[in-house]
Amino acid sequence: MSQLQLGLIIAGAFVLLGVVLQNFWLARRNRPRQGTPSVFGPHDELANLEPTLNEPGGDGFALPVSEKKPTLDALIDVIAPIALETPVTGEALLAAMPPTRRVGSKPFTIEGQTQGQQRWEFPVAGRSYTQLQAGIQLANRSGALNDIEFSEFVMKTQTFCDIVGGTPDFPEMRQEISRARELDQFAGDHDAQLSFVLRARRAAWSASYIQQTAAKLGFVPGSIDGRMVVPASQAGLPPVLSLSFDAQAALAEDPTQSALREVSLVLDVAQVDRNERAFERMREAALTLAQEMDGLVTDDNGVALPNEALDVIGSELAHLYDTLAQRELAAGSALARRLFS
Missing domain, CATH: 3.30.1400.10 (ZipA, C-terminal FtsZ-binding domain)
Incomplete structure (x- = not known):
């Protein structure tokens, strides 16, 4: 083998090595950045x-x-007071609760107050309640309270009251629907x-x-x-x-x-x-x-x-x-x- 042939072989080997090294460098540079190895498994x-x-x-x-659960507020809720002739136990109220706490896309809730209590709460077993109120939210990211949801709120509340012996006092629907739309407009803008x-x-x-x-x-x-x-x-x-x-x-x-x-x-x-x-x-x-x-x-x-x-x-x-x-x-x-x- 002549010196020329040997030189060409050596030069070709260097070129090949250079290509391999370049490809390795490019692959290493472009692969996803990795985190530091951990003693835990990937999911552990x-x-x-x-x-x-x-x-x-x-x-x-x-x-x-954590903060206490928020109660109904006239600013964002329709509230219907429920008059009781006699106190009702928390157990009776819980047994009469509807199976879901939503009406359409809006939260629905029943709250009570015991004698001398200053705040409303969701009924609790072992207590006796002298005042009740039902409420449904006027608006959320699903939109404003509509006529159908208001009517369902009335029916759900009335069914509950029939069981516990209460008398609800519902606000005027058109006024509440108007409030819901105004609140929804404000919320959407902000x-x-x-x-x-x-x-x-x-x-x-x-x-x-x-x-x-x-x-x-x-x-x-x-x-x-x-x-x-x-x-x-x-x-x-x-x-x-x-x-x-x-x-x-x-x-x-x-x-x-x-x-x-x-x-x-x-x-x-x-x-x-x-x-x-x-x-x-x-x-x-x-x-x-x-x-x-x-x-x-x-x-x-x-x-x-x-x-x-x-x-x-x-x-x-x-x-x-x-x-x-x-x-x-x-x-x-x-x-x-x-x-x-």
């Missing part, structure tokens, strides 16, 4: 991070005792659900990488696969923020092999107390995740959101918070959570 890790109502949700968000989308610039992300990166910012696994949340500072309340990605990737046998190119950050404004500083935390989380994961923050349509656009959104939200508070429907309050649900 999530199970151990799942919060309970009485446990901290992570990263300094204490979860104290309902804000913000959504940011974080999109990968180059390499995709694995589900485990997203989970571990988000966990550093206080996100914990939610009750739905592919969803993480920042818990509220009070137990039982809606989360401050939620982060979601493809549920199938979260359910994969090996979540490190999934290839995801976007995640969503969502804030349901009316559900979260203003003192939680939800938008500020959403903005900070989005920008931090973008930096850590080499991503771009956009709106739902893929349009990039620069700081100037985020400033405008923050200013508009401040005005929205003020408007809700002036209407006695402050964001995060029991009434706001019921209306915007």
Whole structure:
């Protein structure tokens, strides 16, 4: 073999090696970013991070005792007082309750007061009630109370009263339907659900990488696969923020092999107390995740959101918070959570 032939063989080997190395580098660069290996299995890790109502949700968000269940309020409910000739036991009231606590798309409830009691409550066994009231919500995200729902409310309440020996006093239907439409119009004009989308610039992300990166910012696994949340500072309340990605990737046998190119950050404004500083935390989380994961923050349509656009959104939200508070429907309050649900 001549020196020329040997040289060509060696040169060809180097070229081939270069092609192999380049392909390896490209494959490594483009494969999904991976999280740090864990001692847990892919699903065990999530199970151990799942919060309970009485446990901290992570990263300094204490979860104290949950607030008491909200009662009917004339601001967002139709209320029908029920007169009783004699006190009725909680057991009798519970036995007479209708099988469902909804009329159409609206929550329906019966409440009572014991002698000398100052607040209304859902009937409890072992107590005797001297006053009752029935109520149905005027509006929610399904729309305003309509004529059919009002009529069903009347029939359901009357059936209950016939069993317990009560006499209901129903408000005038047309007036309540008018109130429902006005409240629904207000709610529709002031309902804000913000959504940011974080999109990968180059390499995709694995589900485990997203989970571990988000966990550093206080996100914990939610009750739905592919969803993480920042818990509220009070137990039982809606989360401050939620982060979601493809549920199938979260359910994969090996979540490190999934290839995801976007995640969503969502804030349901009316559900979260203003003192939680939800938008500020959403903005900070989005920008931090973008930096850590080499991503771009956009709106739902893929349009990039620069700081100037985020400033405008923050200013508009401040005005929205003020408007809700002036209407006695402050964001995060029991009434706001019921209306915007």
